[in-house]
Amino acid sequence: MNAPVAQPATQSMRDHAHAMWSKRPGLLRGRNLWIVGGALLVLLALWFMFKGDGNANPYRTAPVDRGAISRSVSATGTLQPVVSANVGSTVSGPVQRVEVDYNTPVRVGQVLARIDPTSFQQRVTQLQASLAQAQAQYATANADYQRYVALSNAGFASAQLMQQQRAARDTASAAVAGARANLASAQTDLSRTVIRSPINGVVVDKQVSVGQSVAASFQAATLFTIAQDLSHLQANISVDEADIGDVRQGQEVQFTVDAFPDRDFRGVVSQVRQQGVSDQGVVSYTVVVTADNPDQTLLPGMTANADIVIERQNDVLRVPTTALRFRPSDPDVAARGQALLRGNGQRGGAAGAQSGGQRGNWSGGGQGDGRGGQRMVQQMAQQLQLTPAQQATVQQAVQSAMQNAPPPSADGTTDRRGMMRELRQAALAALQPSLTAQQRQLLAQIQQGGDPRREVRNQAVVWVLRGNLPTPVVVWTGIADNTNTLLYSGLNENDQVIIGGGPPAQTQQRNASPFGGPRGPGGGRGFRAG
Structure with missing residues (x-):
């Protein structure tokens, strides 16, 4: 009796199941499309993320080029007429x-x-x-x-x-x-x-007006100042005593004035006055520079910011000075450059490569403390091409002389020049037995007022990209200006050197892939076993 009732229910369930199975291929295709689309989005996001990280901190490079380079002494002065009369x-x-x-x-x-x-x-x-x-x-x-x-x-x-x-x-x-x-x-x-x-x-100055009473007693009252010819001017430049030894009559001078900061003017050293001027213990000397002023752009009283060209070399290889100062952010990578430089028997770092303007008399740069003695040691090492052992000898002699130096006077002042003279004498006395024939010749040139600095070459390290990795290269350098340094050897023209950029050290160590491995140096991904 129950069979007639159960049969319709069973038939209905079968029909429903058949309908569900007939729709299953469409549902499966829809799910697959969503899964594939989501996977593509994830992969695309990961690709953009890693691509962006790889170029987030690119290295900046500049080429080694060829051109002129000069070493100069900077000073300031005031423009004046060459001939003027106070009437x-x-x-x-x-x-x-x-x-x-x-x-x-x-x-x-x-x-x-x-x-x-x-x-x-x-x-x-x-x-x-x-x-x-x-x-x-x-x-x-x-x-x-x-x-x-x-x-x-x-x-x-x-x-x-x-x-x-x-x-x-x-x-x-x-x-x-x-x-x-x-x-x-x-x-x-x-x-x-x-x-x-x-x-x-x-008439460049007038100090009189109608009705004014002129009183001339023992000294004539100045009424007018007349400049003879403003097409020629002179600048009285004040040069520090540490640099005056490099200045000679006839040297080229380049200067600017505040009124025309983008325009360069040229002049010639016409006189180096021997009378020093002392101001609060700082001694300077007046250098007279004459300059043509055909369009009378320059006016008396303007401040001249001058660069006296001490040495110039044309058509030489030049490396950007910023490349000599660059250091990789990774300490381990930077240490490779220091080790490479020490392996060549020179002082680490590129500071020595930028010392083309050092004095030949080892003045110590005017420092009144231990920094002056340290700078004097560096100058001697560069100009006499001392070995590390000789540098250590000089350093020890200077330190001993400084320890035995007399204390300051009651008013707190010290005889700086006298102290530096004693330091030089002590250093030379300790150095004499170990000097080579070439070093003795250089020393004789310095003591006779020569200029052996033109022949002195300094060693430094620059960094180049090889396989997207910063690689140190030892170079020989010479004089330097504000932007470039003379390059003797180590690189060729058009070689690219690193001047900045690169990932920070912490970023390099912390920036790892989602899979646990460290990031490669070029932005690639790495894997860590285990």
Whole structure:
């Protein structure tokens, strides 16, 4: 009896199951598409992530090129006319007229100003009358003398009387000469009330106006300053004593002024003055630089920021100075460069390669403490090409001399130059027995005022990319300017050197792939076993 009821239910379940199985291929295809799409999105995200990390900190490079390089001494000074005249007045009185103003071109003898001549004209008139009176008295005395001469010839005048008449005539003649001289002096003073230009030039300063009283007593009052020729100017440059030994007459000078910061001007050292100027214990020397100014762009009083070219070499290989300062952020990689440099028997680092401007007299750079002695040791090592053992000998001698140096005086001051002189003597005394023949020759050139620094070469390390890895290369360098350093050997023209960039050290060590392995140096992925 239950069979008729169960049969319809069973048939319905079968129909439902058949419908579900008939739709299953479409459902499977939809799920597969979602899975494949999600996997592609994950892979794409990972690719972009690793690609971005690989280029996040690229190394910056620059080529080794060829060109000119120079070593210079920097100093500042003030532009002045080569020839200038301060025009003053030797007479006193109120200014009646001013004929010129600032920037007025003037010629020799041209009237600049006039002082009220009334009192001077009156004195001239008075002295003219005095001269006429003296001349009249002389005429009377001379006539009397001539009469007495005739009487004396006739025997009616004594010798004593003749002597008196002769004296009277001579006195009157002297009075005429005195009156004439006084008149000439008054006329000269009258002419000086007209102020005239003594030279051809331009009025660059005016210190007088109409109605102003000029008082000339022991010193002539300056009324105008005239520059003879502004197409030629000179700059009085103040050079530190540590650099003055490199400066010579005839050296090229490049300078700028604040008014035209993007324009370079050129001049020549025309004079090195031997008188030093001391300011708070710092000694400097004046170097006179002459420069052409054809368009009169430069003006007197401008501040010249000058570079005196001590040495220049043209058409030489140059490496960017920033490449000598670059160090990889990874300490282990940077240590390879230091080890490579030490293996070549030189001091580590590139600091020595940038010391082309060191003095040949081992002045210590003006330091008053241990840094001065240390710098002197470095200079000696570079200029005499000392071995590490010789450098250690010099260092020990300098340290011993510094320990035995006298204490500062009661006012806290020390004789810095005297101390540096004693340090040099101690260093040379300790170094003499171990000097080679070539080093003795270099030392003789230095002591005789020569310039062996041109032949000194310094060793340094630069970094290049090989297989996307920073690799150290030892190079020989020479003089340096603000941007480049002379390259003697170690690299070729157009070689690329690293000047900056690269991943930080912590990033290199921390930046690992999602799979646990460390990141490769070029942005690739690595795997860690186990």
